[in-house]
Amino acid sequence: xxxxxxxxxxxxxxxxxxxxxxxxxxxxxxxxxxxxxxxxxxxxxxxxxxxxxxxxxxxxxxxxxxxxxxxxxxxxxxxxxxxxxxxxxxxxxxxxxxxxxxxxxx
Amino acid sequence: xxxxxxxxxxxxxxxxxxxxxxxxxxxxxxxxxxxxxxxxxxxxxxxxxxxxxxxxxxxxxxxxxxxxxxxxxxxxxxxxxxxxxxxxxxxxxxxxxxxxxxxxxxxxxxxxxxxxxxxxxxxxxxxxxxxxxxxxxxxxxxxxxxxxxxxxxxxxxxxxxxxxxxxxxxxxxxxxxxxxxxxxxxxxxxxxxxxxxxxxxxxxxxxxxxxxxxxxxxxxxxxxxxxxxxxxxxxxxxxxxxxxxxxxxxxxxxxxxxxxxxxxxxxxxxxxxxxxxxxxxxxxxxxxxxxxxxxxxxxxxxxxxxxxxxxxxxxxxxxxxxxxxxxxxxxxxxxxxxxxxxxxxxxxxxxxxxxxxxxxxxxxxxxxxxxxxxxxxxxxxxxxxxxxxxxxxxxxxxxxxxxxxxxxxxxxxxxxxxxxxxxxxxxxxxxxxxxxxxxxxxxxxxxxxxxxxxxxxxxxxxxxxxxxxxxxxxxxxxxxxxxxxxxxxxxxxxxxxxxxxxxxxxxxxxxxxxxxxxxxxxxxxxxxxxxxxxxxxxxxxxxxxxxxxxxxxxxxxxxxxxxxxxxxxxxxxxxxxxxxxxxxxxxxxxxxxxxxxxxxxxxxxxxxxxxxxxxxxxxxxxxxxxxxxxxxxxxxxxxxxxxxxxxxxxxxxxxxxxxxxxxxxxxxxxxxxxxxxxxxxxxxxxxxxxxxxxxxxxxxxxxxxxxxxxxxxxxxxxxxxxxxxxxxxxxxxxxxxxxxxxxxxxxxxxxxxxxxxxxxxxxxxxxxxxxxxxxxxxxxxxxxxxxxxxxxxxxxxxxxxxxxxxxxxxxxxxxxxxxxxxxxxxxxxxxxx
Numbered sequence: 001x002x003x004x005x006x007x008x009x010x011x012x013x014x015x016x017x018x019x020x021x022x023x024x025x026x027x028x029x030x031x032x033x034x035x036x037x038x039x040x041x042x043x044x045x046x047x048x049x050x051x052x053x054x055x056x057x058x059x060x061x062x063x064x065x066x067x068x069x070x071x072x073x074x075x076x077x078x079x080x081x082x083x084x085x086x087x088x089x090x091x092x093x094x095x096x097x098x099x100x101x102x103x104x105x106x
Numbered sequence: 107x108x109x110x111x112x113x114x115x116x117x118x119x120x121x122x123x124x125x126x127x128x129x130x131x132x133x134x135x136x137x138x139x140x141x142x143x144x145x146x147x148x149x150x151x152x153x154x155x156x157x158x159x160x161x162x163x164x165x166x167x168x169x170x171x172x173x174x175x176x177x178x179x180x181x182x183x184x185x186x187x188x189x190x191x192x193x194x195x196x197x198x199x200x201x202x203x204x205x206x207x208x209x210x211x212x213x214x215x216x217x218x219x220x221x222x223x224x225x226x227x228x229x230x231x232x233x234x235x236x237x238x239x240x241x242x243x244x245x246x247x248x249x250x251x252x253x254x255x256x257x258x259x260x261x262x263x264x265x266x267x268x269x270x271x272x273x274x275x276x277x278x279x280x281x282x283x284x285x286x287x288x289x290x291x292x293x294x295x296x297x298x299x300x301x302x303x304x305x306x307x308x309x310x311x312x313x314x315x316x317x318x319x320x321x322x323x324x325x326x327x328x329x330x331x332x333x334x335x336x337x338x339x340x341x342x343x344x345x346x347x348x349x350x351x352x353x354x355x356x357x358x359x360x361x362x363x364x365x366x367x368x369x370x371x372x373x374x375x376x377x378x379x380x381x382x383x384x385x386x387x388x389x390x391x392x393x394x395x396x397x398x399x400x401x402x403x404x405x406x407x408x409x410x411x412x413x414x415x416x417x418x419x420x421x422x423x424x425x426x427x428x429x430x431x432x433x434x435x436x437x438x439x440x441x442x443x444x445x446x447x448x449x450x451x452x453x454x455x456x457x458x459x460x461x462x463x464x465x466x467x468x469x470x471x472x473x474x475x476x477x478x479x480x481x482x483x484x485x486x487x488x489x490x491x492x493x494x495x496x497x498x499x500x501x502x503x504x505x506x507x508x509x510x511x512x513x514x515x516x517x518x519x520x521x522x523x524x525x526x527x528x529x530x531x532x533x534x535x536x537x538x539x540x541x542x543x544x545x546x547x548x549x550x551x552x553x554x555x556x557x558x559x560x561x562x563x564x565x566x567x568x569x570x571x572x573x574x575x576x577x578x579x580x581x582x583x584x585x586x587x588x589x590x591x592x593x594x595x596x597x598x599x600x601x602x603x604x605x606x607x608x609x610x611x612x613x614x615x616x617x618x619x620x621x622x623x624x625x626x627x628x629x630x631x632x633x634x635x636x637x638x639x640x641x642x643x644x645x646x647x648x649x650x651x652x653x654x655x656x657x658x659x660x661x662x663x664x665x666x667x668x669x670x671x672x673x674x675x676x677x678x679x680x681x682x683x684x685x686x687x688x689x690x691x692x693x694x695x696x697x698x699x700x701x702x703x704x705x706x707x708x709x710x711x712x713x714x715x716x717x718x719x720x721x722x723x724x725x726x727x728x729x730x731x732x733x734x735x736x737x738x739x740x741x742x743x744x745x746x747x748x749x750x751x752x753x754x755x756x757x758x759x760x761x762x763x764x765x766x767x768x769x770x771x772x773x774x775x776x777x778x779x780x781x782x783x784x785x786x787x788x789x790x791x792x793x794x795x796x797x798x799x800x801x802x803x804x805x806x807x808x809x810x811x812x813x814x815x816x817x818x819x820x821x822x823x824x825x826x827x828x829x830x831x832x833x834x835x836x837x838x839x840x841x842x843x844x845x846x847x848x849x850x851x852x853x854x855x856x857x858x859x860x861x862x863x864x865x866x867x868x869x870x871x872x873x874x875x876x877x878x879x880x881x882x883x884x885x886x887x888x889x890x891x892x893x894x895x896x897x898x899x900x901x902x903x904x905x906x907x908x909x910x911x912x913x914x915x916x917x918x919x920x921x922x923x924x925x926x927x928x929x930x931x932x933x934x935x936x937x938x939x
Contacts, residue, residue, distance in 0.1 A: 020376070020384050029680065029696065033625060046551055051506070055152060055161045057548060058139045059531030063352040066345055068168040070153070076349070079356055084529065084550065091529045091553050096140055100352055101164075102345070 005083060005095055008038060008045050012081045015047075045081040046097075050074060053101045059093055065102040075099045111251060111473045114223040114466030115209055116258070117202060117238065119178045119307065120284040122147050123463040124209040127471035134460045134467075135212035139530040143460055145212070148175040149204045150535075151189045151196075157535035158208040176284075177201045179307055181241075182234030199241045206245035207566045221249035223470040225462055228254045228289045228303040246565040249476055253469055255280070255462050256289035256300050259431045262456045262465030264293070274426040275301070277411060279444065280462075282432035284310040288411050290418055293426075302418050304410040309403060311362075311434035317399040318358040318391065319351065323373070326389050332379040333387070350377060357389075365393045366436050397439045404440060408447050427451045433459045492570040493518070493561055502579040503549060510576060512543040512559065520564045528556040528575075536566060552581035589615040593649035595656065596642060596681065599629040599935035605726075606935055607846050608656065610649040611683055621684040628697075629939030632666050632673040640664040640673065640937040641719060642681055642695050644708075650844035654723045654787040658780075660691045660708035661716055670700045679938060715780045717768075722934055724764060727787055728757045734794075749793065756786050795845070802848040803840055809852060810836075813859050820862060828858055867907045874898050874910055877917045885920040894920070 011034055018024040018031075038044070053062060053073040059082050060075065075097075083095035116123045121144040125134045134143045140160065150162035150173035165173045171190035177198040186195040210219055226238050235252055242250035256278035264272075273294045280287040287305040291298065328337050339347040357373045364371045370392040376384045415422065428444050428451070435441070435458045444452050456464065498511040510525070521539040525547065526532065532548045539561060549555045557576040560568050595608035612620050632638050641663050647656030666673075677699035684692040691708040731754045738747040760782050767775045810833060817829045832854045839847035863869035878895050885891035894917050901909040 017376070029698070032623065033680070036623065036625065044553075055150070055157060055165065056532055056534050058161060058527075058533045059529075059548075059550065061160065062164045063356065064164055064168050065349045065352055068165055077353065079353065082531065082550075084553070090556070091550065093140070093530045096531075098356060100349055102349065 001094065004038070004041065004043055008043060008083050008095075009080050011035070011038075012045065012047060012078070016078075042085050042087075043083060043094075044085075045083045047078050047081045048075050048097050048099065049078045050076075053099070058096070060097040060099045060101075062099055062101040065100060067103065068101075069103055072103050073101050074104045076102045109475055111221045111223055111249070111470040111475055112467070113213075113219055113221070114225070114253070114258075114463060114470040115206060116225050116255070116460075116463040116466060117178065117205065117241075118144075118147055118282065118285075118462075119176055120147060120282055120310070121145065122205055122209055123460055124212050125460070125463040125467035126213070126215075127467040132464045132467045134463055135209075135214065137212055138214065139526070139533055141530070145205065145209060146175070147178060147202075147205050148173065149177075149196075149201045150174075151191050152535070153191055155535040155537045156204060157533075158204050161533070161535070174201055176307075182231065182237040199237050199244060202238065202241035203244035206241060206247070210245070220247060221251070221475045222247050223251045223253050223466050223473065225253050225255045225258050225466050227287060227305070228256050228300045229287075229305060230254075246567055251470070251473055253466050254289075254300050255287070255431075256291055256303065257298055258462045258465035258469060259429060259456075260291050260293060260298055260465065261468050262461045263429045263453055264298070265465075265468055266455050272426050275420060275424055277414075277425055277428040277448070277450070278431060279407075279411065279428050279435065279440075280431040281407065281434040281440065282310050283312055283434070284308070286310060286407050286410075286432075288407070288414055290414055290420070302414055304414045306407075306410070309407070310432075313403055314362060314396075314400045314434065314437075315355050315358040317403075318362060318396060319354045321399045322391050322395050323354050323358065323389050327377065327387060330385065330387060332383075332385050333377055335380045336377070361391055362396065362437070365391070365396050366438055369393050393438070400437070400439065404443050408443060411444075411448065422448045422450060425450045427453050429453045429456075429461075430458045431461045492572055494572055497559075497573055497576065499547075499576055499578060501577070504581065505549070506551075507546045507548045508578055510543075510545050510547050510557070510559075512545075512573065514539075514541045514543075517541055518561070521569070522562040522564075522566060524560045524562060525576075526558050526560075528558060532557070536562065547576070547578065549578060549580040554579050589617055590620075590685075592646045594659070594683075594685070595645050595647075595649050595653075596624075596683075596938065597645060597653045597936050598626065598938045601629055601935070601939070606653050608645065608649050608651070608653050611644075612685065613649070618685060618687045618689070621682070623680060623682045626679045626681065627939045628673055628675055628677050628679055628699075628937055629935060630937055631675040632664075632669065632937055634666050634669050634672050636666050638934060638937065639666060639718065640679075640695075640697075641716065642693060642938060643716075643719070643936060644683065644691060644693060650842065650846070652787060652791045654727060655784060655791050657784065658715065660693050660706070661719075662693050662695050662704050662706055663716055663718075664695065664697075664704055668702075668704075669697075670702060673697060673699060673937075681938075715776045717776060720776065720780055720783065721764060723787075724757065724761050724783055727783065727790065728754065728761060731757055731790060746794070753786060753790055753793075756782075760786065795843075798845060799843065799848070802845060802852070806836075806840060806848055806852050806855075809855050809859075813855050813862075816859065816862050825858070825862060832858065864911075870907050870911045870914060871902070874902070874914045874917075877914055877921075880921070884922075885917070886922055887920055891917060891920050 011031065015031055018027060048060060051074065053060065053075050054070065077100035079098040079100070080095060082093060082097040084091050085094050086092070112128065113124065113126050123134055123144045125132050136143055137145055137159070145159045146163040148159065148162040148166055150157040150165055150169070152172060162173050163175065166175045174187050177187065180198040181202065183198070186197045187201065188195050213219060222242060224238055224242050226235055230238070238252060239250045259278050259280070260276060276291040276293055278289040278291055285305065285307050286309040287303065289303040290301045292301050324340065327333050336347060336350070353375065357375060361371045361373050370390060373389040373391065374386065375389065376386050379385050415425070425448060428448060430441070430452065441452050441454065494515045496513045500508055518539040518541055522536050523539040523543060524536050525534045525545055527550070529550060531550050534545060547555070547557055555578045559571070559573045559576060561571050563569050590612055591614065593610050593614045594612040595610050597606045598609050600607045611622055611624065628640065630638065632640055641661065643658055644660040645653060645656035646659045677697070680696040680698065682694040692705070693708065694703065694705045696703045731750055735747055735750040735754060738750060760779055764779050767779060813829065817826055820826065832851065835851065839851045864873065878898060882888045882891045894913050898910060898913040898917070901913060
């Protein structure tokens with residue numbers, strides 16, 4: 001399982017690099033294909049970038065920058081995505097996202 | 107119920123853990139929320155909620171008025187913590203009790219937990235020890251036995267090896283995430299006691315991460331010309347820089363772990379320059395560099411060890427061994443330095459992160475409970491009585507959170523509640539309950555989210571309720587939407603049987619709208635200057651029926667002339683299908699080899715007929731009817747033959763009409779012919795389908811029994827696993843109506859049978875004899891066949907069956923390929939494999 005988690009983290013990083021400066025359009029098919037095969041193996045992952053953050057979110061390990069103000073925090077960077085697996089139809093989180101959290105810009 | 111305590115808790119300054127000893131060994135329980143074996147000893151009071159562990163640790167330092175850690179150091183003192191959000195004070199005992207309660211939640215076995223061993227530092231005096239006991243009672247334990255941490259660690263190591271050989275003095279070196287402790291233990295046949303100890307409450311692995319960032323990473327970053335501006339941001343501690351620092355800390359922690367096994371590590375990071383352009387930086391860190399960073403701190407820990415020895419008038423040679431406790435002892439330099447300075451064996455045989463909990467559980471396993479098994483009726487009443495509540499929530503949602511309303515019939519004074527998502531991704535923490543609860547639940551995307559609502563009594567123990575598991579489906583429309591009336595399939599080639607078959611894309615009753623991407627391979631090379639087309643045929647009907655009996659609702663025929671180059675067999679094919687709520691079908695075919703995309707929207711009010719395909723299907727239908735007719739005549743089944751004759755004439759009539767149609771300009775005629783063909787194919791398919799299915803089912807069961815006998819006596823476990831894997835899908839196939847599925851299952855069993863046969867000595871000898879009996883003139887190369895037979899004979903005499911296997915295979919390849927039915931040779935298929 002650790003190898004799969006490693007692969008997913010790499011796919012996430014590749015995707016992020018492509019989004020910022022790469023040729024995402026051309027390789028998005030390949031990324032989708034990899035995701036499809038991971039799904040066949042029972043693994044899905046989610047990038048929570050820009051989502052709201054509060055301390056009920058136990059799907060993320062947050063590193064909080066600056067002050068924490070309830071209801072005003074968001075995920076500004078995702079180092080690792082949330083990885084889910086499914087056993088007997090019950091979803092399970094096998095990796096929490098590692099994220100940077102900060103206050104939403106005014 | 108066990109008469110010994112069995113359960114133990116390592117109540118640490120930074121992290122805590124709970125373990126249980128049983129006959130099978132010690133189990134360190136995992137946090138159901140994240141499957142980690144440790145829980146940060148941090149408690150937060152956020153508005154009306156109590157949060158314990160990781161989420162509280164994130165806020166440590168961010169919200170110092172409401173989030174507290176390190177309170178173990180204050181145990182037994184009069185110091186207390188003022189909680190701003192509650193406007194009340196909490197004692198270290200109360201905070202510790204919260205951690206202990208949370209650890210109870212880790213125990214998944216549902217056992218009642220009344221007695222426990224809790225570990226304490228060797229430095230704890232009587233007041234501090236009693237304070238720990240009190241925390242245990244506050245957390246709901248009725249019996250608390252204390253055990254010193256270094257003793258617990260020693261026990262874990264003692265139980266791993268031979269105690270008599272190691273009698274004497276041990277050093278327990280405990281370097282955790284935030285604290286350092288060293289203890290001198292004396293151990294002999296009867297006794298295990300702590301002689302003396304030293305420690306530093308503010309030294310641990312986290313300091314090493316900071317040093318790696320400041321001494322190595324930042325220095326390398328500042329010399330990159332585009333990033334030199336960060337030096338100033340560092341000095342000013344800007345928000346931008348603090349964000350970068352957090353990321354670097356995470357990278358440092360990862361690098362530190364890798365450096366335990368590797369000599370050097372490259373850390374890749376993207377940092378924005380002054381113009382906002384991402385610069386990729388590769389930071390190289392070697393183990394030597396890391397060792398230099400931590401040298402000073404490690405040296406200090408060793409000085410404490412040496413002081414401890416000197417104060418107890420001991421030489422390093424008096425120490426039998428050093429045992430390692432705490433995650434930071436994984437660092438190779440720690441072990442090297444200890445060995446170098448103390449010249450003593452360093453024992454790393456027990457996982458240092460859980461050694462204390464494991465040793466304490468082993469102690470608990472031998473400790474008799476003083477507590478009698480509770481028979482209190484009051485207690486039983488508490489667990490069996492049920493609180494009645496009405497719940498209200500949406501069953502499905504497209505939003506990222508949804509509201510849950512719980513309305514209790516009774517007043518819930520002195521009760522709390524907690525809601526957790528079953529996948530571990532959401533936890534409200536412990537909240538004071540009222541008769542009406544309203545909570546926003548965060549949903550994981552595109553899946554079923556199950557939430558468990560727990561109502562807790564004043565001791566935070568769960569009480570019975572009628573609240574079911576709250577299930578909310580995210581990202582999908584409610585099942586009240588429009589279901590598909592039939593299966594939607596695509597037609598793919600079955601090259602082995604020279605026919606096409608259906609592969610279901612959206613099964614009947616799927617809720618619209620739908621979309622799916624499937625990946626296949628091209629099943630035949632399509633030459634740019636050839637005539638064969640690639641056909642993606644989407645059909646609606648019964649997935650178990652023959653393709654020609656279903657209705658085409660969309661078809662993309664890719665003309666070879668449109669291809670940029672020859673499309674090679676085996677290249678990838680991506681087919682994306684979308685069906686809207688108004689039943690428009692969009693098919694998009696992407697050929698990865700040529701990087702071409704073909705996209706078309708089909709409106710379900712129109713029919714799509716491919717003339718080439720219709721012609722193929724008609725000749726296939728005529729061929730099949732003829733074949734069945736011959737069979738019926740041979741079996742003297744005249745009734746069946748009569749029906750088939752009718753079908754045959756109908757089919758031939760349609761073929762004639764089709765030939766005529768080619769010469770006319772009428773555009774509608776093909777739809778008519780296609781419909782007639784489809785109806786005839788349906789009639790033909792349903793004729794004797796039951797009889798065919800029964801025949802196949804019998805064949806399957808007979809084959810299964812014969813393979814089972816071979817598998818049972820086979821020494822290789824993987825063969826048994828393969829067999830069980832094949833028959834695990836038996837129910838679906840044999841009870842269903844699909845001829846394809848049973849055929850598929852039979853095929854798999856046959857492959858397994860031939861695998862067993864070919865991999866056994868008897869099988870290979872048998873195969874060789876069969877091939878040797880064939881006249882040389884039948885082989886493609888007579889001379890070579892003769893020579894191979896010669897070699898085979900010799901291999902047989904030497905009983906070298908591996909060699910015989912190679913010879914048999916070579917002989918087999920020399921046989922001409924079997925002639926196939928001339929009609930089947932004309933099989934064109936769709937090109938979709």
